[in-house]
Amino acid sequence: MTAVKTLGQFIIEKQADFPYAKGELSRLLRDIGIAAKIVNREVNKAGLVDILGDAGTTNVQGEGQKKLDVYANEQFIAALRSGGECCVVASEENDECIYIESEISKNAKYIVAIDPLDGSSNIDVNVAIGTIFSIYRRQSLDGKPLISDVLQKGSEQVAAGYVIYGSSTMLVYTTGKGVNGFTLDPSIGEFCLSHPNMRIPKEGKIYSINEGNYVHFPQGVKDYIKYCQEEDINSGRPYTSRYIGSMVADIHRNLIKGGIFLYPVSSAYPKGKLRLVYECNPMAFILEQAGGIAIDGSNRILDIVPDHLHQRSAIFLGSENMVNKLMEFLSGSNLMTYKADSAISAP
Numbered sequence: 639m640t641a642v643k644t645l646g647q648f649i650i651e652k653q654a655d656f657p658y659a660k661g662e663l664s665r666l667l668r669d670i671g672i673a674a675k676i677v678n679r680e681v682n683k684a685g686l687v688d689i690l691g692d693a694g695t696t697n698v699q700g701e702g703q704k705k706l707d708v709y710a711n712e713q714f715i716a717a718l719r720s721g722g723e724c725c726v727v728a729s730e731e732n733d734e735c736i737y738i739e740s741e742i743s744k745n746a747k748y749i750v751a752i753d754p755l756d757g758s759s760n761i762d763v764n765v766a767i768g769t770i771f772s773i774y775r776r777q778s779l780d781g782k783p784l785i786s787d788v789l790q791k792g793s794e795q796v797a798a799g800y801v802i803y804g805s806s807t808m809l810v811y812t813t814g815k816g817v818n819g820f821t822l823d824p825s826i827g828e829f830c831l832s833h834p835n836m837r838i839p840k841e842g843k844i845y846s847i848n849e850g851n852y853v854h855f856p857q858g859v860k861d862y863i864k865y866c867q868e869e870d871i872n873s874g875r876p877y878t879s880r881y882i883g884s885m886v887a888d889i890h891r892n893l894i895k896g897g898i899f900l901y902p903v904s905s906a907y908p909k910g911k912l913r914l915v916y917e918c919n920p921m922a923f924i925l926e927q928a929g930g931i932a933i934d935g936s937n938r939i940l941d942i943v944p945d946h947l948h949q950r951s952a953i954f955l956g957s958e959n960m961v962n963k964l965m966e967f968l969s970g971s972n973l974m975t976y977k978a979d980s981a982i983s984a985p
């Protein structure tokens with residue numbers, strides 16, 4: 639009988655990989671795990687508690703907030719505030735950054751960017767939703783952290799992860815040394831290692847895109863969708879179209895089975911819909927660490943320098959061969975082929 643390994647045990651064990659570690663990042667990941675359990679408790683009984691439906695408020699992006707968006711936001715901010723390792727929280731649900739200036743956090747050096755509840759359109763219909771988080775070390779040394787500490791390139795992330803509230807609840811994260819997945823065992827209230835060293839297959843047979851926006855997509859994307867739908871037994875086409883409408887759930891599936899997730903620019907979202915700082919960057923870091931590729935159509939997502947907190951971006955990420963094939967349609971050339979594994983290097 640193999641002993642379960644909890645998230646807490648795993649984090650402490652992995653701390654040894656970072657000779658100068660003092661446990662701050664470990665404690666920060668612990669705090670995020672605690673808030674995830676609290677949110678999971680409400681999600682699991684959502685129909686029985688007053689947490690479904692609209693909150694009646696809108697966020698900085700003009701989107702109507704769901705009650706669970708607001709609840710999850712409050713829980714993660716409270717856990718990060720009381721944990722003492724976080725000095726700034728940048729959240730999808732808050733216009734501005736939240737600077738944590740409490741006594742316990744005065745020496746905190748980590749910045750957390752977070753999408754507290756991802757897949758809001760699926761909350762009320764009991765379809766998988768998630769939480770996405772991204773962690774940076776502040777660059778400015780003393781005084782109040784600067785906005786430049788928050789708007790760092792994705793390649794500067796020291797850790798990133800997501801929680802998926804699905805048929806089971808999982809937490810998947812990376813600190814730049816591969817990707818590991820933990821499943822919540824409600825009977826012991828612990829995230830337990832269930833998916834060690836996750837790797838996305840180089841090739842996949844699933845494409846995920848909201849085809850409802852088809853007519854508004856760039857020609858290269860339309861051509862790639864046609865390519866996915868064409869009959870070609872040798873290359874296993876037509877591929878299967880799967881789209882849940884929760885970024886976390888769509889990417890989690892593709893991470894395990896192989897596949898490509900596409901959210902291009904469109905007339906509704908001329909700069910793309912998904913947010914660079916707390917959606918695209920963390921998911922790109924995880925995918926690259928699992929052997930995949932993440933681009934905005936011409937650039938590596940992790941090389942983009944954000945210029946504001948709620949900046950949007952087009953995003954295409956998934957299995958190496960599928961993203962490279964997409965690049966042929968987007969750029970008509972092969973100049974942009976990325977070799978995935980070069981991404982795995984210690985921060």
Ligand SMILES: O=P(O)(O)OC[C@H]1O[C@](O)(COP(=O)(O)O)[C@@H](O)[C@@H]1O
Binds near residue numbers: 756757759884886911
């Ligand atoms: O309904 P659309 O336009 O396909 O958009 C779905 C996308 O929007 C999102 O719901 C945006 O995230 P939030 O729910 O956190 O705002 C993603 O999870 C998802 O991939």
Ligand SMILES: [Mg+2]
Binds near residue numbers: 753755756757885917
């Ligand atoms: Mg989201």
Ligand SMILES: [Mg+2]
Binds near residue numbers: 753754756
């Ligand atoms: Mg959200």
